[in-house]
Structure formats: C-alpha cells, structure tokens
Amino acid sequence: MLQDKILELKRLLMSEASLVEKMVSLSIDGLYSGARNLLAEILDWEAQVNSIELDLDTKCTAAIALYQPEAKDLRVILMIYRINNDLERLGDQAVNIAESVEHLIGNPAVGELPELVEMKKSALAMLKNSLDAFAKEDVEQSRAVCDADNQVDELNRRIYLHLVELLKASPELAERYLHLLRIAKNLERIGDLSTNIAENTIYLAVGRVIKHHSDDM
Amino acid sequence: MNRRKTWNALGTGILSATLLATFPFLLIFLAQMFYKGFAVLSPEFLLSAPREAMTAGGIFPALIGTFLLTALSILIALPLGILTAIWMNNYGKPVWLIRILRIAINTLAGTPSIIFGLFGMAAFVNIMGLDVSLLAGGLTLAILALPVIINNTEEALRTVPADFRDASLALGATTRQTISRVLLPTALPNILTGAIISVGRVAGETAPIMFTAATFYSRRLPGSLSDEVMALPYHIYALMTEGTHPDEQVPIAYGTALVLLLLVLLVSAVAIFIRYSIRRKRQW
Amino acid sequence: MVTPQIQTSQLNLWFGKNHVLHDVSIPIHAHQVTAMIGPSGCGKSTLLRCFNRMNDLIPDTRIEGQVTLGGMDIYAPKTDVTSIRARVGMVFQKPNPFPKSIFNNVAFGLQIKGGLTKPKIQERVEESLKAAWLWDEVKDRLKSSAMALSGGQQQRLCIARALANRPDVLLLDEPTSALDPQSTAKIEELCLELKKSVTILIVTHNVAQAGRISDHTAFMYLGELVEFDRTDKMFTVPADKRTEAYLTGVFG
Numbered sequence: 001m002l003q004d005k006i007l008e009l010k011r012l013l014m015s016e017a018s019l020v021e022k023m024v025s026l027s028i029d030g031l032y033s034g035a036r037n038l039l040a041e042i043l044d045w046e047a048q049v050n051s052i053e054l055d056l057d058t059k060c061t062a063a064i065a066l067y068q069p070e071a072k073d074l075r076v077i078l079m080i081y082r083i084n085n086d087l088e089r090l091g092d093q094a095v096n097i098a099e100s101v102e103h104l105i106g107n108p109a110v111g112e113l114p115e116l117v118e119m120k121k122s123a124l125a126m127l128k129n130s131l132d133a134f135a136k137e138d139v140e141q142s143r144a145v146c147d148a149d150n151q152v153d154e155l156n157r158r159i160y161l162h163l164v165e166l167l168k169a170s171p172e173l174a175e176r177y178l179h180l181l182r183i184a185k186n187l188e189r190i191g192d193l194s195t196n197i198a199e200n201t202i203y204l205a206v207g208r209v210i211k212h213h214s215d216d217m
Numbered sequence: 218m219n220r221r222k223t224w225n226a227l228g229t230g231i232l233s234a235t236l237l238a239t240f241p242f243l244l245i246f247l248a249q250m251f252y253k254g255f256a257v258l259s260p261e262f263l264l265s266a267p268r269e270a271m272t273a274g275g276i277f278p279a280l281i282g283t284f285l286l287t288a289l290s291i292l293i294a295l296p297l298g299i300l301t302a303i304w305m306n307n308y309g310k311p312v313w314l315i316r317i318l319r320i321a322i323n324t325l326a327g328t329p330s331i332i333f334g335l336f337g338m339a340a341f342v343n344i345m346g347l348d349v350s351l352l353a354g355g356l357t358l359a360i361l362a363l364p365v366i367i368n369n370t371e372e373a374l375r376t377v378p379a380d381f382r383d384a385s386l387a388l389g390a391t392t393r394q395t396i397s398r399v400l401l402p403t404a405l406p407n408i409l410t411g412a413i414i415s416v417g418r419v420a421g422e423t424a425p426i427m428f429t430a431a432t433f434y435s436r437r438l439p440g441s442l443s444d445e446v447m448a449l450p451y452h453i454y455a456l457m458t459e460g461t462h463p464d465e466q467v468p469i470a471y472g473t474a475l476v477l478l479l480l481v482l483l484v485s486a487v488a489i490f491i492r493y494s495i496r497r498k499r500q501w
Numbered sequence: 502m503v504t505p506q507i508q509t510s511q512l513n514l515w516f517g518k519n520h521v522l523h524d525v526s527i528p529i530h531a532h533q534v535t536a537m538i539g540p541s542g543c544g545k546s547t548l549l550r551c552f553n554r555m556n557d558l559i560p561d562t563r564i565e566g567q568v569t570l571g572g573m574d575i576y577a578p579k580t581d582v583t584s585i586r587a588r589v590g591m592v593f594q595k596p597n598p599f600p601k602s603i604f605n606n607v608a609f610g611l612q613i614k615g616g617l618t619k620p621k622i623q624e625r626v627e628e629s630l631k632a633a634w635l636w637d638e639v640k641d642r643l644k645s646s647a648m649a650l651s652g653g654q655q656q657r658l659c660i661a662r663a664l665a666n667r668p669d670v671l672l673l674d675e676p677t678s679a680l681d682p683q684s685t686a687k688i689e690e691l692c693l694e695l696k697k698s699v700t701i702l703i704v705t706h707n708v709a710q711a712g713r714i715s716d717h718t719a720f721m722y723l724g725e726l727v728e729f730d731r732t733d734k735m736f737t738v739p740a741d742k743r744t745e746a747y748l749t750g751v752f753g
Contacts (some may be wrong), residue, residue, distance in 0.1 A: 001693065001713055004589035058737070065736035380597035384659070387553060388610040388667060389587030398613065403600055 001069040011078050016052040017131045017183045020087045021096035025135050029055045042098040056084045072121040079204040086193045093186045100179040119155040123187040126194035134201045145198035152191035240253050254475030270428050272465035276473050281438055282446035287420045289355030291364055295412055298366030306374045326364035331424040333361045338428035352442040354430020361425055362415045369411030373404040406495040413488040417481045423450040449477045506531040506700050510567035521547050523724045534692055534701045536715035543721040545704045549672050553589040554582050570701035590663030591672040595679050596655035599645035603639050606647045610666040634691055654682025686735055689714050701729040712736050722745045
C-alpha cells in the first residue's frame with residue numbers, strides 16, 4: 001500500500017524533475033542559440049512545474065498522515081518533499097535566466113565571457129547528475145555532485161572578477177554585464193540546489209546528514 | 218500476605234481432611250459390596266429368572282425391566298426436555314413466565330423421589346387408569362429425569378458462544394436455522410453427556426416405580442407397555458424386606474446390588490469419557 | 502455526484518433509555534472503504550450494526566430515522582431481515598468460524614438459503630475462498646475443522662463465509678483487533694482488493710488502519726457523527742477540533 005504510494009510520489013517527482021531540467025538547459029542555451037519566445041515558453045513550463053509541486057506537496061503530507069511511514073519509507077517521503085521544493089526553486093532560477101537572456105539575445109558581449117560556457121556546462125551536469133543519482137539512490141554519484149559545487153563556485157568568482165574588469169573598461173555596457181552577472185549568479189544557485197538534491201539523496205540512501213560538512217566531524 | 222498463606226493452607230488442609238475422611242467409607246462400601254456380591258455373580262445369575270420362591274436363580278427379568286423402564290423414560294424425557302430448554306433459551310417470553318418455569322423446574326429437581334412415586338400412582342395408575350405398568354413407571358421416571366435434562370440442556374446451550382449465533386444470524390439464517398444448524402450441533406455432545414448421567418440416576422431409583430411399575434416377582438418378561446415389570450432396585454428392596462429365606466436371599470440381594478452399582482458406574486464412566494474427549498477436542 | 506449506496510438519514514437509536522446514536526446522517530459510496538473511528542462507546546459499532554439490523558437482537562432497542570440500501574429502506578415494516586443480512590455480510594471482532602469443517606463454514610450461507618446444487622455450492626465455496634486469499638492455504642483440507650486454522654486464517658475464513666452470499670456490502674467490526682501485525686497487514690491489503698467488488702465499512706480502534714485503507718472516514722463521538730470526509734483530507738486538515746484532538750491522540 002505505502003510502497004505503491006511512494007512509487008507514485010517518485011514518478012511525479014521525476015516528471016517534475018525532467019520538466020525543470022529542460023527549462024534550465026533551454027533557458028541558458030537561448031543565450032547562444034538566440035531562440036525567440038523563449039521566456040513565454042519557459043513561463044508556460046513553470047506553471048506546470050508549480051502545479052506539480054502543489055500536488056506533490058499535498059500528496060506527501062497525506063502519505064505521512066495516512067500511512068505513518070517509518071525508517072526508509074519516512075526518509076524517502078521527506079526527501080521527495082524537500083527535492084520537490086528544490087525543483088520548484090530551480091524552475092524559478094530558469095525563469096530568471098530566461099529573463100536576462102531576453103536582454104542579451106544576439107549581443108556580442110556574451111562572447112567576451114568564455115567562462116560562462118564552462119559554468120553552464122558544469123551547473124547543468126550537476127543538476128542532471130543529482131537527479132540521476134536520486135533516481136538510482138546512488139551515493140557515489142551524489143558525492144561527486146557535492147564536490148563539483150566547488151568548481152562552479154570558483155567559476156562564479158572568476159566570472160565576477162572578469163565582469164568587474166569589463167565594466168571598468170566600458171561602463172556604457174553596464175546593463176549587459178549586470179545581466180550576465182545575474183545569469184552567473186543563477187547558475188551558481190542551480191549548482192547549490194543540485195547539491196541540496198545530492199545531499200538529500202545521500203540522507204535517503206544511508207540516513208546520514210552531510211549538510212554543512214557535518215560528516216567531517 | 219502471610220495471613221493469606223495461612224488461610225490458604227488451613228483451607229486446603231480442611232478439604233483434604235474431609236476427603237480423607239470420606240474415602241475410607243467409600244472403600245469399605247465398595248469392598249463390602251464386592252465381597253458379598255461377587256460370590257453369586259455368574260453368567261447364569263445374569264441370564265436366568267429367579268426360581269424356588271426367589272431363593273435361587275438369577276435376575277434376568279429385573280435386568281431387562283430396569284433397561285426398559287430407563288429407556289422408556291429417557292425416550293420420553295429427552296425430546297421434551299431438550300425442546301423445553303431450547304424454548305426457554307431462545308424464544309421464551311415474557312420474562313416472568315420463564316422465571317416461574319425455572320422455579321418450578323428447580324423445585325421439581327429437589328423433590329424427594331418418593332413424591333414422584335406417589336404422584337405417578339395417583340396420576341398415571343389411578344386417574345389415567347394405566348394400572349401398575351411399564352408405561353406408568355416410564356412416565357413417572359421421565360418426570361423425575363425432566364428437570365435434570367432441562368437444566369443440563371440449558372447449560373449446554375449457554376456454553377455455545379454467542380459469537381456462533383451472531384455469525385449465523387449475520388449470514389441471513391433464521392432463528393430456527395440457527396438453532397438447528399449451529400446451536401444444537403455444537404451443544405449436542407454436552408446435552409448427551411447430561412442425558413447419560415440422568416440415565417444413571419433413573420436406573421437406580423426405587424421409590425418412583427414402587428407403586429407404578431414394579432412387581433415383586435415375575436417369571437416372564439413384559440410383553441407390552443401395560444405389563445408389570447421387575448426392576449433391579451426394587452428387586453433388592455423386595456429381597457431384603459419381604460424375603461422369607463434370608464440365608465439364600467440376602468446373598469442374591471447383594472449380587473443384584475453389585476450388578477446395579479456396576480451398571481451405574483459404567484454409564485457414568487461412558488459419560489465422563491465422552492465429556493473428556495469433547496473437552497479435549499473443543500477449541501473455542 | 503454519485504448517489505450513495507447506503508444512506509442513513511437522521512438515524513437515532515436507543516437501547517432502553519440510553520440514547521446511543523444522535524441524528525446520524527451518513528452517505529456510504531459503492532466500491533469504497535469507509536472507516537468509522539472514535540473513542541470506545543462512541544457508537545461506531547452500533548452504527549455498523551444498523552446496516553444489517555443486528556441491533557434488532559438486543560432487547561429494548563428503538564430506532565428512528567432511515568437507512569437505505571440501494572434506495573430501499575431496510576427498516577421498512579415489510580422488509581425481510583434475513584435477505585438484508587445475506588446482502589450485507591458481517592465479520593466480527595473475534596474470528597468466529599463455526600465448529601464445522603472449512604467447507605461447511607463457507608457453504609453455510611448457501612445451504613441455509615437453499616436452491617443451489619452441490620456442484621454450484623462447491624464452485625461458490627472455491628470462489629469465496631479465493632477471493633479471501635485463503636484457497637491456497639486450505640484447498641487440500643477443506644474437510645478438516647476450521648478451528649484448527651490460525652487466527653488470521655480464521656478471520657479470512659469468516660470473510661470468505663460472508664462473501665459466499667455475494668453481498669453488496671461487507672461490514673467489518675474491528676476485524677484485526679485480535680490478530681498479529683502480519684495477519685492484520687494481510688487483511689488490510691485484502692480490503693483494498695475486495696473493494697473492487699464490494700462496498701466495505703470498517704469500524705476500527707486503530708486510527709492508522711483507517712488511514713491506510715479507507716477512502717472516507719467518519720469520526721464519531723458520544724453518539725454523534727462529528728465529521729465525515731475524504732480520509733486524506735480529514736487526516737491532514739480535519740474540519741472539527743474534536744477530530745483533530747482525537748487524531749493527534751489528545752483523547753480516546
């Protein structure tokens with residue numbers, strides 16, 4: 001009975017995850033491909049993600065209320081509940097990115113920031129891997145996601161410094177550079193949220209909290 | 218705590234003492250019966266009629282008479298008693314009527330048997346004109362057995378868990394179907410055990426048949442319900458009180474008594490065995 | 502809105518002078534599991550027994566109001582109680598198979614009704630035992646006593662016995678309170694399977710059980726129906742404070 005419910009929750013979560021993944025990768029790719037109507041499309045998907053999020057939210061609460069799950073069953077439901085939350089926020093990040101992308105379409109400034117391509121790749125890989133790892137409850141893969149976060153943070157720092165230089169050189173392009181900064185910031189958030197998902201997966205699989213480096217102690 | 222222990226020990230002590238006090242009497246009684254009765258016991262004693270003014274011969278007519286009286290009375294009392302108990306247990310209304318009936322039945326159960334004898338003589342022998350006969354005796358004994366059988370059957374029906382009744386009714390059975398298919402089959406072994414015990418009681422009674430069925434001496438076996446019969450308990454009584462040749466007749470009386478005793482013991486043993494095997498099999 | 506299969510309206514019940522049910526109006530929908538919960542003595546079992554008129558057996562019972570089963574008033578004067586009970590099966594708190602063979606237990610309802618041939622009865626017994634998930638465990642010893650079965654098996658036998666009548670409704674009165682956790686789990690799963698073919702009403706002391714298996718839940722308190730709602734709704738956001746208190750274990 002409970003197992004069927006959990007399976008249903010997982011399935012719902014994975015469908016939400018695949019939507020979010022698509023949103024994130026499309027929004028950032030728009031920067032290079034120059035697709036039109038990107039924002040409208042992304043907003044459309046966001047509405048879908050939001051409705052799934054609400055649905056999952058009540059279903060998780062009901063599952064806990066009705067079945068009083070224990071041990072791993074409880075962890076799975078709690079993690080689904082949390083990841084659901086993370087996914088919704090990932091959707092928001094995608095919208096943010098798409099908004100900034102609208103201002104930058106066909107803009108040469110993008111070419112001046114090669115680090116962003118690398119950061120995009122890393123952040124997208126983190127998201128993809130964290131969701132993969134959750135589906136398989138793969139602890140190793142999840143740990144790899146957590147480790148990759150440092151790299152994304154480092155890229156973010158480099159982009160920031162690079163943009164400061166660019167701004168100093170041509171202050172009249174400030175708006176464009178700020179949009180790029182915003183995109184980088186959102187990519188960094190995507191990395192953080194992917195790390196959350198990975199941490200939750202590890203808790204789910206082995207029952208250990210590794211957030212805030214508590215496993216170092 | 219200590220006081221309770223003391224009381225407990227005292228109580229157990231008194232009970233054991235009374236048992237020990239009774240036990241020798243039982244042993245002496247049984248030994249006496251066997252010692253005095255065993256001498257005359259033989260197949261011939263069981264299978265032949267009394268001869269030579271009851272100074273010789275056997276007890277065959279009395280044995281058969283007791284068998285017939287007992288069988289007849291149980292045949293009458295058992296269906297009547299079971300039906301009465303079922304009615305009181307399942308349909309009986311109003312409550313006050315049932316209460317009066319119970320008092321009547323319990324009074325009947327405590328009535329001395331000679332009163333049954335007198336009643337039987339008045340009602341069956343004289344008023345109904347049945348004369349001193351197998352039928353009159355059987356009816357009198359049936360009335361004697363009736364309260365025992367009713368009480369026992371009611372008790373047996375009460376031990377059937379209410380769950381069975383509920384289950385049956387909940388499946389759409391009527392009250393009648395519930396009684397015949399669930400209540401009775403479940404209670405039947407207990408009802409029969411009770412019936413067998415009342416057989417033992419009826420077989421040993423003298424007073425009720427004294428005026429209604431028994432004859433002092435008869436060479437032939439009863440041919441119909443209206444014939445007089447000999448019976449074991451009455452035979453003993455007759456030999457001991459009205460005998461003219463005590464030297465020959467007293468040993469015969471003891472032999473008869475031993476046969477009666479063994480018969481009653483046998484019947485009780487059968488009842489105990491049946492009850493035991495039911496208890497062992499019962500799982501509710 | 503689908504019309505409910507069973508509907509009580511303004512149902513009141515007295516045992517002697519004791520007013521046990523107060524104005525209970527509750528709709529029971531077909532092919533659902535409806536749970537009735539509440540503290541001891543709240544009237545949930547009494548309410549359950551109104552649906553097959555088992556309360557009739559208690560002397561001095563008085564009932565006002567209506568109980569309809571598929572639109573028919575089951576307390577109408579001309580109603581045949583035995584036919585109601587054949588349509589509304591019941592399973593009790595304590596497993597209560599008859600001291601008969603497994604076969605004769607299941608066949609009981611059919612035998613008393615009559616009109617079925619022996620092969621037909623055999624067929625129906627097998628069908629019922631299969632539906633109660635007991636067939637594989639007992640198919641080789643149908644003639645042996647039902648008393649030899651385990652508690653959980655006995656309870657499933659009682660379910661099979663009720664199913665043999667092919668009822669529309671199955672009433673379960675705390676069916677697992679005398680059983681171990683494994684047998685309990687089995688019966689709960691069985692309920693979810695059975696609701697495809699029969700409407701189930703279950704009285705339970707075990708709130709978690711109501712959560713696991715029921716679609717709707719009725720919360721009874723002091724003879725009143727305090728709240729009736731979808732179980733997932735009642736268990737997450739109950740409408741009445743008393744329901745909330747009971748579910749969170751404040752009383753009961």
